[in-house]
Structure formats: structure tokens, C-alpha cells
Amino acid sequence: MLELIVPVQAEQCIALLRRMPKNHPVRPIVEKDLRLWLKGYYGERNVAYHLSFLPEDEYYIFHGLRLKDKKFFQMDVLLISSKFALIIEVKNISGTLKFKKGSNLMTRELNNLEEGMDIPFNRSKGIISNLVIG
Incomplete structure (x- = not known):
């Protein structure tokens, strides 16, 4: 099972904001980016909560799976059972x-x-x- 984690981009924004002066002209942009990354994460976490009620022995759940076909692509959630596979794209x-x-x-x-x-x-x-x- 691939677990849901806070996006590395959000962690980078947090680290940058810790070091950035409060009056820095770029700070509002970094703060906005952080809000957007966290909003996406919280939306996916909400979906993960509901999926957690599925029987673990019948479903595999992968969060943020990144694969390569002709180019790389990422799925917010991939839910697999013995009968189907479902790709879930989360919008918050x-x-x-x-x-x-x-x-x-x-x-x-x-x-x-x-x-x-x-x-x-x-x-x-x-x-x-x-x-x-x-």
C-alpha cells in the first residue's frame, strides 16, 4: 500500500517561509502556493478516510502513484480489487x-x-x- 503523505512541495514552502522575512515581496506567493498544496492534500486525506472503511483484505489503495507510459503521469488514488481498478482524481x-x-x-x-x-x-x-x- 502506498501511503498518503504531505506533498514535498508543501514541505518546501514551509521551510522557505521559516527563513523568509515577513515583509519579503515573494512571501505572499509562497503562502498562496502552500495553501494550494495543503488544500489538495486535505482533500485527498478526506477521501483516504472514507476509503479506510473498505476491507483491507479485499482492496489495495495507492496514494500519489507515479507511473511512466510514454511519459510520467500521477494518480491521486488507485483503488484495486480482484474485480476492478479505479483511478480517483481528487478536487478540493x-x-x-x-x-x-x-x-x-x-x-x-x-x-x-x-x-x-x-x-x-x-x-x-x-x-x-x-x-x-x-
Whole structure:
């Protein structure tokens, strides 16, 4: 089983912020990067919690698996059983999401601000492969 760990990029941001003066002009950028890396990690940790209820003798769970086909690619979670393999791509998006039918765009409403975003979709088929809103 490949365990879920804090991304090395988040650890690097933390180390950099410890050494960076509070008024450094690049500090807000590093702080934003750290928030994004941790937000992704917390989303994956939430999914890992729910997957932890699966029987260990029936499922293998791999977090952050990196493989090479023609080029390297990474999967947030790979869940394998004797009957299937499921690739799970985790998105941790705050706010209210609105989807427009027939479009690859969505809007997110958060703190009375609306922002357009691309829908996380299956790039090979051009459709949403799995979407869980909770």
C-alpha cells in the first residue's frame, strides 16, 4: 500500500517561509502556493478516510502513484480489487459549484464572488468521469 503523505512541495514552502522575512515581496506567493498544496492534500486525506472503511483484505489503495507510459503521469488514488481498478482524481473546491449543460465550464460562488473554472473532466473522452459534491 502506498501511503498518503504531505506533498514535498508543501514541505518546501514551509521551510522557505521559516527563513523568509515577513515583509519579503515573494512571501505572499509562497503562502498562496502552500495553501494550494495543503488544500489538495486535505482533500485527498478526506477521501483516504472514507476509503479506510473498505476491507483491507479485499482492496489495495495507492496514494500519489507515479507511473511512466510514454511519459510520467500521477494518480491521486488507485483503488484495486480482484474485480476492478479505479483511478480517483481528487478536487478540493470550496463554494457552490454550478455546471452549464453541454459545456466544459463551471462557475464557483464563494464569499459573494463568482469565478469561472474549467470542469475537471476525462480528457480522453471529453466528459466528466466522476463527480462527487459534498
